[in-house]
Amino acid sequence: MNSIPGRWWLTAVVVIVTAVLLSPFYWVLVGSFMTPAELFGVNQSFWPRNFVVENWSKALERLWPHVRNSLLISTATSIGTLLITAPAAYGLVWKKPIGRNALSSFMLLTQMLPGIVFVIPLFIVFSKINLVNTMFGLILADMTFTVPFALIMLSAYMKELPYELVEAALVDGAGPFRAFLSVVLPITLPGLVTVGIFSFLMPWGDLLFALSLITESSLQPLTLELYKAFGQYGIDWGFLLPGSVLTAIPALIFVVLASRFIVAGVTRGAVK
């Protein structure tokens, strides 16, 4: 390591830099308890003069049905993604079937494609087969994002699998599916959890697909209801700011619980 000597001032520098870089998040956090007058008034404060808890209670009340929609959409996307990609990543890495390289290249290519390439055809095709304004349609659309990503990441995990264990299970008479369920899945559990969480967070924050595919208000996810804070006659800040914090909560929980795994997972998936 090329480290700089001297400990105490280094900590001071890092803490200050971190604080500056995170100040936008601080602003939304305290701002969610302020009235618009205080938020954008002449004397802006760094701490709410009186905590306006109503911002939060109103936002929660309005957003709750949409939080439920988002939970459903994200959970289904995450599970669906794992069901498709976990066996596939294993099959591709383990026996290297014909067409493997073509599939891998195609996955990398789809990672490069902007969402707009998918959203136009999906909208037209889903309109024809009545999948617009259904949760199922939105889940399928979200999976066009999560599946390539999940496959690339899981392949990296599957490469490190001790295949002697699989072979041993097969020699002992287990079928290939039995071996997959009782040997492969338990060993790759950390990878599956990480990829599952990413596949949950992507649809949770999605705006593009929801905006294009869901117009029925009762089906709209959290992000879309929050987007309505941008009205024709201005922005409803008292709703927008607590809603923005609320939208970030799953990601925040994730960071707190798993920062170490994110660093490991991201570097593994990206560099290898």
Added chain:
Amino acid sequence: MKITPRKLVLEASPYLFILPFVIFCLILLLYPVVYSLALSFREATVETFVSGEMPFNGLTQYQAALADPIFWRALTNTLLFAFFSILFQFTIGFLLALLFQADFPWKNFCLAALLVPWVSPILTAANIFKGLFNEVGPINRLAQLIGLGPFPWLADPSYALPATIVANIWIGFPFNFILLYAGMRSIPEDVYEAAKIDGAGFWQRVGFITLPMLKPVTVAVLMLGTIYTVKVFDIVWIMTGGGPANGTHLLSTYAYQVGFSVLNFGEAAAIATLLVLLVLLLNLVQFLLQRGR
């Protein structure tokens, strides 16, 4: 060799494992991409969409897109957006990674905290910066404290584009930071020790050891950064909607507007195809540059 049923299952099983994935790829990845490409050569507007005909009309959509000054504005904006986003994301990420090579108290806490902008939904970040760059928002207040501004941040395209870039830098720097951080950690200690003995100072060690040995990671970070940045949609859509006067459109937001507001899906697909070509071209350029060196 005898073919037993068991052996058959074993041989066939990898294909069974990947079958659902292959079906998904064909229906939900390959088909839409081909459909989008085909659509760009068809007249797909409100009328033809309802009647379902969508007649083939060659390059008309591409000609229409290329003849529109907003397209060229959006292309320029996309390149500026990507260049400045990546420049600052990388610089901030690199300096942070250097700083974090040392051990100090609260290190793990700070490292986790710095990931927050990246893992948070883009929507949250866009909303935050929409507020910070408000005409009477905190950034203008701070500017006025030191005797500058107020600036018409989101009201004037020449200020609004930089504002969206700042938001994107904030979202993307942690990604650069952790990848570079992990890359630096994997450089062996003794190389630095040898340089120290030879009398190399801190910045000399950075220039002659860290940077060259970090090259594979740097290349990966820059390529991934380019891919993600050229695709950006949410930030600009939320902060400016491409306005004012269509001055801050990126190709992604412009294609979306042509598709879902103007309801000209054919031309939107043509713009989307041009955007894909841009992504591929930028990656090719980076690949060649990295090879040539």
